Amino acid sequence: MLTTSQKKLIAQASLNFDGLSEQRFCQLCDDPGSITSASDLELTAFLQLANALYRGGEPIISDADYDFLYLAELKKRNPEHPLLQAVEPEPVFAGKTVDLPLIMLSTDKAYTLEDVERWAGRIEKAARELGKNFAELTFKVTPKLDGYAAYDDGEMLYTRGDGRKGQDISRVFERGLRIADHGRRGLGAGEIVVSRSYFDERLAEYFDNARNFQASVIKEKELDEHAESAIKDHAAVFYPFALLPNWLGPWATLRNDFENIVKGIWHKVDYDVDGVILEIVDEDLKTHMGATRHHHRWQLAYKENLQTAEVEVLNVTPQTSRSGRITPVAELEPVRLSGALLSRATAHHYKMVVDKGIGPGAIIQLARSGEVIPKIEQVLRPAEPQVPERCPSCNHTLVWDNDYLICPNNLACPAQISNSMEHFFRVLKNNDGFGAASIKKLYEYGIRRVDEIYALNAEQFESMGFGPKQSQNLVDQLLRSRTEAVEDWRFLAAFGVFRMGLGNCERLLHHHALTDIFSLTEADIVAIEGFAEKTAAVITEGFVNIKPLFDQLMALGFNLQSTQHRQDDASHPLAGKTLVFTGTLHSGSRDELSKQAKAKGAKVGSAVSAKTDYLVAGDNVGANKLNAARDKGVNIISEQEFLQLLNGAGS
Ligand SMILES: NC(=O)c1ccc[n+]([C@@H]2O[C@H](COP(=O)([O-])OP(=O)(O)OC[C@H]3O[C@@H](n4cnc5c(N)ncnc54)[C@H](O)[C@@H]3O)[C@@H](O)[C@H]2O)c1
Ligand SMILES: [Zn+2]
Numbered sequence: 001m002l003t004t005s006q007k008k009l010i011a012q013a014s015l016n017f018d019g020l021s022e023q024r025f026c027q028l029c030d031d032p033g034s035i036t037s038a039s040d041l042e043l044t045a046f047l048q049l050a051n052a053l054y055r056g057g058e059p060i061i062s063d064a065d066y067d068f069l070y071l072a073e074l075k076k077r078n079p080e081h082p083l084l085q086a087v088e089p090e091p092v093f094a095g096k097t098v099d100l101p102l103i104m105l106s107t108d109k110a111y112t113l114e115d116v117e118r119w120a121g122r123i124e125k126a127a128r129e130l131g132k133n134f135a136e137l138t139f140k141v142t143p144k145l146d147g148y149a150a151y152d153d154g155e156m157l158y159t160r161g162d163g164r165k166g167q168d169i170s171r172v173f174e175r176g177l178r179i180a181d182h183g184r185r186g187l188g189a190g191e192i193v194v195s196r197s198y199f200d201e202r203l204a205e206y207f208d209n210a211r212n213f214q215a216s217v218i219k220e221k222e223l224d225e226h227a228e229s230a231i232k233d234h235a236a237v238f239y240p241f242a243l244l245p246n247w248l249g250p251w252a253t254l255r256n257d258f259e260n261i262v263k264g265i266w267h268k269v270d271y272d273v274d275g276v277i278l279e280i281v282d283e284d285l286k287t288h289m290g291a292t293r294h295h296h297r298w299q300l301a302y303k304e305n306l307q308t309a310e311v312e313v314l315n316v317t318p319q320t321s322r323s324g325r326i327t328p329v330a331e332l333e334p335v336r337l338s339g340a341l342l343s344r345a346t347a348h349h350y351k352m353v354v355d356k357g358i359g360p361g362a363i364i365q366l367a368r369s370g371e372v373i374p375k376i377e378q379v380l381r382p383a384e385p386q387v388p389e390r391c392p393s394c395n396h397t398l399v400w401d402n403d404y405l406i407c408p409n410n411l412a413c414p415a416q417i418s419n420s421m422e423h424f425f426r427v428l429k430n431n432d433g434f435g436a437a438s439i440k441k442l443y444e445y446g447i448r449r450v451d452e453i454y455a456l457n458a459e460q461f462e463s464m465g466f467g468p469k470q471s472q473n474l475v476d477q478l479l480r481s482r483t484e485a486v487e488d489w490r491f492l493a494a495f496g497v498f499r500m501g502l503g504n505c506e507r508l509l510h511h512h513a514l515t516d517i518f519s520l521t522e523a524d525i526v527a528i529e530g531f532a533e534k535t536a537a538v539i540t541e542g543f544v545n546i547k548p549l550f551d552q553l554m555a556l557g558f559n560l561q562s563t564q565h566r567q568d569d570a571s572h573p574l575a576g577k578t579l580v581f582t583g584t585l586h587s588g589s590r591d592e593l594s595k596q597a598k599a600k601g602a603k604v605g606s607a608v609s610a611k612t613d614y615l616v617a618g619d620n621v622g623a624n625k626l627n628a629a630r631d632k633g634v635n636i637i638s639e640q641e642f643l644q645l646l647n648g649a650g651s
Helices: 004-012 022-030 032-037 040-055 063-077 113-129 196-203 210-218 225-232 251-256 258-266 283-289 350-356 414-428 436-444 450-454 458-463 468-483 488-493 502-509 514-519 522-526 533-556 590-599 623-631 639-646
Strands: 097-099 139-145 148-152 157-159 165-167 188-194 236-240 247-249 273-280 299-302 308-320 326-337 340-346 363-367 378-381 399-401 404-406 578-582 603-605 614-617 635-638
Touching: 004 040, 022 032, 022 040, 032 063, 040 063, 113 251, 113 273, 113 283, 113 299, 139 188, 139 251, 139 258, 148 210, 148 236, 157 165, 188 196, 188 210, 196 210, 196 225, 196 502, 210 225, 210 236, 225 236, 225 502, 247 251, 247 258, 251 258, 258 273, 308 414, 326 350, 326 363, 326 404, 340 363, 350 404, 414 436, 414 450, 414 488, 450 468, 450 533, 458 468, 488 502, 488 514, 514 533, 522 533, 578 590, 590 603, 590 639, 614 623, 614 639, 623 635, 635 639
Parallel strands: 578 603, 578 614, 614 635
Antiparallel strands: 097 165, 139 247, 139 273, 148 157, 148 188, 188 236, 273 299, 308 326, 308 363, 326 340, 363 378, 399 404
16 A cells, blocks of 8 residues: 555656556555566556656665666567656656756666776767777766756756756755855756765654655755755755766776776765766767767766565564664575675564564565665565564563554663663764673663763773773773763753754754753743644653753763854844845855844745745846735845844834
8 A cells, every 4th residue: 555645746746546556556566576467558657656756755666676677677578668768757846847958868877897888889989980089088987976856057946857847946045955065056967965974863763765855855845844954054955966076087097997986986975876977078079979868878877786685584583772662673594685695684663564474484675775784675475474572672561652563661671771871872972982782781780871881980890891991991981972072952862852863952952051951841842943742742751751860961061062042032123024035145145144034033934925024135036036025015125134134223
């Protein structure tokens, strides 16, 4: 069964289940082998539906399956099929559709050096036709960003759409999105991407994958609070390809050192990269070679062979996390996949274990992924699910909480206690040495709380079985964690209150001092943008629980940097007002000016609505935009007037 949001994506793409029922679609997803039995109509309907879900950030099959099973089947049956002759369409948003200033195509793909050599051979031939010396041509290698393709002509930002017509998504710049590498507008094609490390640290909790997140940045709807933070922190950016780090050189060098050059470029940026792009730097040659309806002949994407393997599940073992959720870990018959030996994979939750039949004897499909422990995406042959009744750590009876099995024994469950202590040091970040192994040892010696760890001296560490050198190091690290500066929101997040990850802690401390959090009411929390009523209750309760530990640790004196407050001075002319910025601004970036306005209690919107009080118009704003705002009764002010308001002058 598809989820409601997947169904919505299909409807948005103006697709339906004509020629393919929802049930049949899911059946083909779950059992890739059966695609060969699908009719031609079913196959093409299937590909279009899978693509719509992929573009919307909710892929239902892996890329490797899409390329090597389903798409390959179509290529086998009908190499001339129209679906293979054009780029796969992006989803359509509510924004207006416009002709792209330049056709944006997909790329031809190579998975082996032989494929790349064949491509170079075609370039050599074209060079000969133009009377150019192939050996003197320059090749360029750049990372292939796995983000959201867009084109910036300086006025508008367009989606790739169907390659010819895209959609205006300029709103992402109005929302404060920056250009990578301090770039300017108008640099042409690029991708909207999010920093890998930022995603892992701050967003993974809320989004299944980066693609999912990128789709949310572009959506016409109001920006998700996490997307807003990522943009504010410049972790999400538009990266024009022209600014990407690159390797330049002749074919002979590229050919001889291929692996190293590819590897070097692949890992050069902190963004998701799914290959490298090879191209030729010679305008005449590019024009001469031209393009098919699908890709430019002078460009090639080199990807690593995405292997998949079918493996048998030996056992499903439960693991208790810090919050008490039980993670299902499948022990597998060891299998080698793209060089790594894998013997474990996790399922999302126990509901999935039950629904998909994950138990001893089940056959699952593993795809290589960046993660150390891959996630189970598909079950090829179900078996009797293996579901625990008791917590593997404390033996307490487990209970269901929506899709999750949880251990409710949070005060005495060894796994939850140890994982919470480990979490504290990991989130604080300014220390080393308190990983799983050390914490396990400390737990065995009766340590249950972080403050007890801070009370230990070197001799005591030694008496617990740590070596003399390590014991001294642990003491040094504890001191370091207290003396090295750390943001107060990070410190708060280290306590692991449910729903209080790094992002929410920072948001909260923008409004209230760290020492005041225990007197906050639910109403105080709900009043802050981004907090819902339901979470507020959980949060205040969580604070009550951590108070004793918090007080103990504060008494030790950490070097906390307090978060800048957004003071809400009700008498300030901008207090409570909603602003929208547009056009080119001179006194600071849109981001900086927004920040200053917010500090005075203003709200900053991304698009003009009836609720907007002021439209701050910089330079180069189209008359249409101004008229539309005027029609809505919005006050249009200049940047100068805005600065006066900001300084407290009445309007
Ligand atoms: N899992 C699924 O259900 C599913 C469905 C549809 C498509 N897909 C995947 O998407 C692929 C096709 O998608 P596509 O056409 O969007 O992407 P592509 O892999 O063909 O790449 C083309 C794009 O690469 C981008 N690019 C990134 N870095 C670049 C650089 N340095 N220089 C130039 N261009 C760069 C450009 O935006 C260009 O549009 C399929 O092969 C498949 O793997 C998966
Ligand atoms: Zn337990």
